[in-house]
Amino acid sequence: MRIALFGYGKMGKMIEEIAQKRGHEIVAKVDVGAEDIDYASMDVAIDFSTPDSAFENITGCFEHGVPVICGTTGWLDQYNEAVDLCNANKSAFIYASNFSLGVNIFFELNAHLAKMMSKLNKYKVSMEEIHHTQKLDAPSGTAITLAEGIINNTAYTSWQLEASGEKIIPITSKREGMVPGTHSICYESSVDSIEIKHTAHNREGFALGAVIAAEWIQGKTGVFSMKDVLNLS
Ligand SMILES: NC(=O)C1=CN([C@@H]2O[C@H](COP(=O)(O)OP(=O)(O)OC[C@H]3O[C@@H](n4cnc5c(N)ncnc54)[C@H](OP(=O)(O)O)[C@@H]3O)[C@@H](O)[C@H]2O)C=CC1
């Protein structure tokens, strides 16, 4: 498979390593200020760039019929527009706030736990995410997906950074050293607490998931998710 990397930072470099080990070719590394992008050379584009550049990168690919795997977070106010452009151009698209298998299992666990908790009505939920100090967005995309999983299964209606309120999920974002990504969800009652936590030890899991998604999307048209790729539920 001929892969173009949009964003050649920490994730772009890790994806290159894993893709090459799986026998793929990196045909382009598109970083800031790139000109004359050769879309015809690509079977798929993998975008791990920045919140400000992802939308333009993605939609440029759609206009040239190149399928896109996007892991960039912090641009989702334009997600619906990207979906429309993908469909209009009969291209293919997967966005995931987190491509690791472990986190996608954690998403399922989170939704199941939320469902059980909503029946008890005795616990208050809160969330914490910890990432490296270079991260541009807060809360993390993964924390937002986790919050949506809780909102879809309970009486909670929204999330907010450092908030309090009856139906608001409070999220605490910490930025420390080189932390690749840690997410925990805590349910607290007057008598006990229950916590679930995912800790990434490095970036390999994110990168492998993105390459597997790129392999999976070949020959497909439409908008998909990691649930489709991993066949988890
Ligand atoms: N979904 C997932 O599983 C994961 C998602 N992420 C997300 O992926 C994104 C990238 O993360 P990471 O690799 O750690 O970040 P980095 O900052 O290490 O890399 C981002 C790269 O994008 C480049 N860039 C800037 N502007 C453009 C542009 N217009 N077009 C293409 N590239 C550009 C940057 O260049 P320069 O430095 O010169 O500005 C940099 O090289 C983040 O949004 C992060 O949250 C991260 C890990 C996992």
Ligand SMILES: O=C(O)C1=N[C@H](C(=O)O)C[C@H](O)C1
């Ligand atoms: O910026 C990162 O590093 C990460 N970003 C993603 C997010 O915002 O959830 C995924 C992972 O946690 C690492």
